[in-house]
Amino acid sequence: MSVKIRLARRGRRKMAIYDVVVADARAPRDGRFIEKIGSYNPNTNPASININNERALKWLLNGAQPTDTVKAMLSYRGIMLKKHLQIGVLKGAITQEVADAKFEAWLNEKDAKIAGKSDSISKAKAEVRQKALDAEAAKNQARIDAIQAKEDEQKALLAAAEAANNPAPVEEVAAEEAPAAEAVAEETPAAEEAAPEASAEGEEEAKA
Numbered sequence: 001m002s003v004k005i006r007l008a009r010r011g012r013r014k015m016a017i018y019d020v021v022v023a024d025a026r027a028p029r030d031g032r033f034i035e036k037i038g039s040y041n042p043n044t045n046p047a048s049i050n051i052n053n054e055r056a057l058k059w060l061l062n063g064a065q066p067t068d069t070v071k072a073m074l075s076y077r078g079i080m081l082k083k084h085l086q087i088g089v090l091k092g093a094i095t096q097e098v099a100d101a102k103f104e105a106w107l108n109e110k111d112a113k114i115a116g117k118s119d120s121i122s123k124a125k126a127e128v129r130q131k132a133l134d135a136e137a138a139k140n141q142a143r144i145d146a147i148q149a150k151e152d153e154q155k156a157l158l159a160a161a162e163a164a165n166n167p168a169p170v171e172e173v174a175a176e177e178a179p180a181a182e183a184v185a186e187e188t189p190a191a192e193e194a195a196p197e198a199s200a201e202g203e204e205e206a207k208a
Contacts, residue, residue, distance in 0.1 A: 002026075005059060005066040005074075007040060008033060017041050020051055020070060022059050035059075040073060045121055046114070049073050057082055078107055 002025040009030055011017035020038035038051030060083045074080050085099035
């Protein structure tokens, strides 16, 4: 019996989630399977891959053939590398300790890359969100300024219209003219005083 490691689809429309299963090559894609060894969710960023490494390695060593997609996933998780190292151990090319050390070093490096990618994605999302918030704030402020300018213009027009329709009252005009009349009244006695002096001088000149 030919055995394959492949994906079995589940989940709702346009939000598919896949199970990583070991199944007979003749079985339908979403039909009966021998064992479920993991899951794959492409809807996250980065995609979520959860696989039982030990069971996947056992099936690979027993001759199960992964599909292209599953093979890429197994390589991403380092299972194909572990299979290669384990074959070297079985052939006596390397020891189990060396194989484990090599795989551990590769796994640590891979985890660091994944963590760095996740951090960069989170940072990029935060920057995009902050830019969107800043743009929205600037747009709102521009709208507020335009409304305020329009209100100020309307107030100025209303004030000008009221000034044109309501001239200064008569009392205010009289109040403005009163100081001028008082000034004229103050100057008049001085002129009257100067006139008698002039007449007295004329009489003295006549007598002389």
